[in-house]
Amino acid sequence: MPEQKTNSDTRDRILDVAERLFMENGYEATSMRMITGEAEVNLAAVNYHFGGKEALLREVFRRRLGWLNEHRLQALDRLEAQAGGGALKPSQILEAFFGTLLRMGEDQTLGGMTFLRLLGRTLTEPAEFIRTFFAGEYAEVIERYKQALYRALPDVPQAEIVWRLHFMLGAMSYAIAGTDVLRVVTGVELDDLAGERPAQDDDTIRARRLAQRLMPFLLGGLRAPLPQFDEPGGIQKESPSKAARQSRPQI
Amino acid sequence: MPEQKTNSDTRDRILDVAERLFMENGYEATSMRMITGEAEVNLAAVNYHFGGKEALLREVFRRRLGWLNEHRLQALDRLEAQAGGGALKPSQILEAFFGTLLRMGEDQTLGGMTFLRLLGRTLTEPAEFIRTFFAGEYAEVIERYKQALYRALPDVPQAEIVWRLHFMLGAMSYAIAGTDVLRVVTGVELDDLAGERPAQDDDTIRARRLAQRLMPFLLGGLRAPLPQFDEPGGIQKESPSKAARQSRPQI
């Protein structure tokens, strides 16, 4: 038996509670005493098992991102294998990248929507150690998908693809974070707006509903006509925007 | 005394520094001592002039959001006036909503990109008082634009429009926040990737570049084909996604 400890659900209870509290309050506003209190473990347990608060946050993500990175790469591998050296379709790439993520939201053993929300919010946290941690965790996957998109869209400038990858990450991150101005302002849950069966706090339904709405939007944005860099003037004030004068017809 | 140090001087210096520090570190991680230290005012000045840290954050936003809300409503008023009762084009609505915002990024007297970044990041802050504050500030504008989109897209279910408004806010918010995984991972500034003249820390250029890229993306997403709610099954794993089977041709 490797020197691994006897399960000691203390570790897992801390990780589960920390995952939820970080999601609800953010990293800075979540104290060790809140975590250890709700997890019903001693205050010193976090420092003993993980080394500190920062290391705890990293471990909260590491136990989930391992699965995510692995399956995202596998999904891309499968697609490229069945494409036999040819370029993939953008829709396939998006499905592999975002679909894999959203599938985590369906699975409670993978953190469910709690982890997805935490991920969406933490991506925008300004703390330096968080950003560098994510950079390391994501580097390989992002690079692979970026290259796949380059090949899938050979006529689109690579800089433009990076911009749009950016926008897509933002739309997804914001959508799964879920604490939004829009919901507060409209006073309506998106679930109710959808006119489907009332939200039953079922992560599976929430994740699928989000995926059904998000994927067409992302694909539409990714394939939108390229911006025109005609005049060096500022953003137009009253005249139709550049986007409004594209080749595709208005709707 | 070299110069008069009137009340407005102290107030504005605090607001300017707080705006920047909240943007760089987030609300929780920015302390009163950091703010008053950089602003070179006494620690008690914040509580004297604003009443506390929360009230300071609200004032940081209030002095900017007034302009933004006003001009967003005016832009919509102009469009509706010249449409003479008819429906607007989605591109016009997006231009009015997002273009007005991005124009703030060009103007230093309106906070420039610093305020835009702060806004983008704060929208995802989990603190309750922040969310309710934003809800109150945004309520009227969001409602007006939502109704305009309903009229502009009469064939699209209103729930779908709300979802996509959501996604658009996310893409914008994330893009202007600017501290992103993608940039850290790729190790390249988006400005450099664009292959244009090197970033000269000029907010005007940054804001225009962002607008040129963001608007087509948002419009493409907003006008994407509607999702199909065919089978009640889960998210497809290997077969082409729903989005991939839409009527519009693949690219």
Add this chain to the structure above:
DNA sequence: CTAGAATTAAAACGAACGTTTGAAAGAGTG
């Protein structure tokens, strides 16, 4: 069973936090 390691427990640490206090200094007015 027992020695030693792993884990939990209770208490305290110093530092930093937001806020308050009371007096000093300015500014405007007669």
Add this chain to the structure above:
DNA sequence: CACTCTTTCAAACGTTCGTTTTAATTCTAG
């Protein structure tokens, strides 16, 4: 000048933070 009101200032307040320490307890290999 005296007077009042506003603003600035240094110091301290009480609280909470993440972390550390030291002892007790539990687990496990020999």
